[in-house]
Amino acid sequence: MRDIIKMMVVLTAIGAASGLTLSVIYRVTQTPIEYQTIKFVKEPAVKKVLTGYDNDPIMDRKKVTVGTDEQGKPVELTVFPAKKDGETFAVALEGKGKGYHGTIGVMVGVRKDGTILDIGITSQSETPGVGTKVTEPAFTDRFKGLSATGEIAVDGISGATYSSKGVMAAVTQAVGYVNTFKQEIF
Amino acid sequence: MASLQAEFTKGLWKTLPPFRLVLGLCPTLAVTTSGINGMGMGLATTFVLIFSNLFVSLLRKFIPTQVRIASFIVIIASFVVIVELAMQAYFYPLFRVLGIFIPLIVVNCIILGRAEAFASKHPPVVSLADGLGIGIGFTVSLFVLGTIRELLGSGTLLGVPVMWEAFEPFSFMLKPPGAFVALGLLLGLMNLISHLQARKGGSR
Numbered sequence: 001m002r003d004i005i006k007m008m009v010v011l012t013a014i015g016a017a018s019g020l021t022l023s024v025i026y027r028v029t030q031t032p033i034e035y036q037t038i039k040f041v042k043e044p045a046v047k048k049v050l051t052g053y054d055n056d057p058i059m060d061r062k063k064v065t066v067g068t069d070e071q072g073k074p075v076e077l078t079v080f081p082a083k084k085d086g087e088t089f090a091v092a093l094e095g096k097g098k099g100y101h102g103t104i105g106v107m108v109g110v111r112k113d114g115t116i117l118d119i120g121i122t123s124q125s126e127t128p129g130v131g132t133k134v135t136e137p138a139f140t141d142r143f144k145g146l147s148a149t150g151e152i153a154v155d156g157i158s159g160a161t162y163s164s165k166g167v168m169a170a171v172t173q174a175v176g177y178v179n180t181f182k183q184e185i186f
Numbered sequence: 187m188a189s190l191q192a193e194f195t196k197g198l199w200k201t202l203p204p205f206r207l208v209l210g211l212c213p214t215l216a217v218t219t220s221g222i223n224g225m226g227m228g229l230a231t232t233f234v235l236i237f238s239n240l241f242v243s244l245l246r247k248f249i250p251t252q253v254r255i256a257s258f259i260v261i262i263a264s265f266v267v268i269v270e271l272a273m274q275a276y277f278y279p280l281f282r283v284l285g286i287f288i289p290l291i292v293v294n295c296i297i298l299g300r301a302e303a304f305a306s307k308h309p310p311v312v313s314l315a316d317g318l319g320i321g322i323g324f325t326v327s328l329f330v331l332g333t334i335r336e337l338l339g340s341g342t343l344l345g346v347p348v349m350w351e352a353f354e355p356f357s358f359m360l361k362p363p364g365a366f367v368a369l370g371l372l373l374g375l376m377n378l379i380s381h382l383q384a385r386k387g388g389s390r
Contacts, residue, residue, distance in 0.1 A: 007253045014245070014257050018264040025268055032275035040278050 038078075042107065045120035046080045046092045049109030053082035057092060064184045066177055077177060079185050082109075088186050090117055095174030099124060099166030100131050106170035108143075110178045112186055116146045119171055124163075131163035139164070148175040190315050197319030203296050204327045204369070205376050210296040213287050214328060215365040221344050224332025226280045228325025230273065230288060232318070234265045235297050239317035242305040249306075258301045259292070266291045296324065334368050335359045 038058060046057050057080035065074045080092040090111045096103050102125040109117030121135040133139060134157060142154040152171045156164030178185060201207055204214040213231070218224040241261050242249075249257045270288045273281040281288065291297065300320055305313040336342055339359035341349035349355075358364045 003250060003252070007250045010249055011253050011256060011260075014249075014260050018260050022264060022267050025271055029271040029275040033271070036275060036278040040282070 041122055042078075042080070042094070045094075045107035045122045048120040049092050049107050049118040050080070050082040050090055051117065053084055053090075055081070055083040057082055064177075064181050066181060081185075088112065091178065091185055093174050093177060093185075094122060095170040095172070095177070097166040097169030097171075097173065099126050099134075100160075100162035101125050101127065104134070104163070104166040104170055106167055106174065108171050108174035110148050110175060114148045116143050116148050116152075116171070116175070119143045119167070121167070124166075126160070126163045126166075131160045133157050133160050134163045134167050139167070143171060148178060150175075190312060193312050194315040194319040197316065197321070197323040198326070199323075201320070202323045202327060202376075203320055204324065204331075205373055207296070207299075208373075209299060210294050210324065211369075213290065213294060214331065215362060215369065217284055217287050218328055218332035218335055218365060218368075219339065219360050220336040220342075221329055221333035223280075223283055224328035224330075225325060226277070227284055227287060228321070228328040230269045230284070231291055231294060231297070232321025232325055233269055234262060234291055235300060235321045235324075236314060236317040237265045238262045238297055238301055239305040239313040240310055242301040243308060243310040243313035246306045254306065255298075255302070258298060258306075262297055262301065263292045296320065331365075331368055331372060334372070335364060338368075339364065 038061070043058055050057060060083065061078050061080050063076045064079055066077045067075045069075055077093060081088040082090040082092070090109055092107055092109045094105055094107050096105050098104075103123070104121065104126070105123035107120045107122050109119070111117055119140050121140070124132070124135065126132050126134065139157055143152065146152060146154070150172075151168075152175055153168055154164075156168075197203070199206075203209050204211060210231075213227055217227045238258070238261050242258055245257070245261075266289060269291070270281075273284075273288060300317060304316050308316070333343065336344075337348070338356050340357075341347055341353050341355045356364070359368065
């Protein structure tokens with residue numbers, strides 16, 4: 001009996017100490033992790049889809065609540081504004097769509113007048129050599145200058161239909177956010 | 187103090203983890219596509235190994251034998267999460283390359299092996315020396331393997347092109363079978379060196 005109690009006490013103590021330590025470290029590293037993720041994953045895409053700004057879109061980023069998830073927690077969307085002379089003329093924001101294999105994240109640059117500046121793929125796990133063709137300019141350039149309303153559709157890549165549709169769905173979602181939350185975003 | 191040194195140096199040659207014990211092959215083969223990747227993985231493992239050895243050794247008198255494996259794993263897993271978070275926060279590009287292999291350090295048999303076979307039976311300072319030695323040995327092995335594969339597979343050394351212009355990289359070396367071939371050649375080379383050493387010692 002004493003052995004069993006000892007086992008329970010020791011394991012509980014180790015588990016508790018470990019949990020406590022990790023929660024502290026998680027808090028400490030959370031801010032740098034968010035910064036690093038934005039810097040390495042989002043920044044290249046933001047720089048690609050926005051042009052002609054004189055501010056730092058990463059520094060000026062803001063969060064817009066776009067809805068709630070199943071548990072009722074607010075879902076936040078990070079928006080990167082491009083400003084000229086202090087005036088926001090375009091924003092970059094990320095939309096997600098279901099590709100052939102997992103989710104495709106697409107950064108979309110939208111002008112205030114409602115046209116798409118450019119798009120850039122931020123995350124994807126499509127088939128290398130086939131589905132990954134959607135990340136190439138030959139495909140992403142097809143979205144340039146489209147009107148940012150409703151369903152966004154372009155010619156897909158043959159052999160990569162699902163991946164192409166995933167990108168279109170992601171762009172559609174991003175554009176939808178811009179239209180729904182225009183007040184908060186611009 | 188002589189034994190402290192012995193515990194430290196044995197990890198560098200006599201029980202060099204991937205080559206002598208042929209343990210921890212999963213990360214060894216998977217991440218060594220370049221020298222830097224191998225070194226990053228090695229250092230992450232070394233960090234976990236040192237601290238898990240230290241804590242297992244400190245707590246060895248309190249942990250009942252029946253639950254020792256569970257306790258060791260909790261200790262190891264905690265340090266792995268620390269490494270993962272720290273790497274994500276401060277070395278993001280490396281974190282992206284190593285990806286899933288960082289959390290998998292938990293099940294790296296070298297670490298649990300050292301905790302069970304060594305740290306749970308020895309005092310903290312010796313265990314620390316053991317962890318450091320094995321860790322450095324592991325890091326050097328991964329670095330060497332990664333460098334060889336990088337040199338042949340992409341013609342670069344630490345990311346800098348070093349081969350002559352007409353050099354056609356063997357992309358085979360960057361694929362999993364190339365890892366086995368490189369590991370096999372290194373193992374053979376090490377056995378040859380040991381063999382020659384033994385012969386020299388015998389003829390004297």
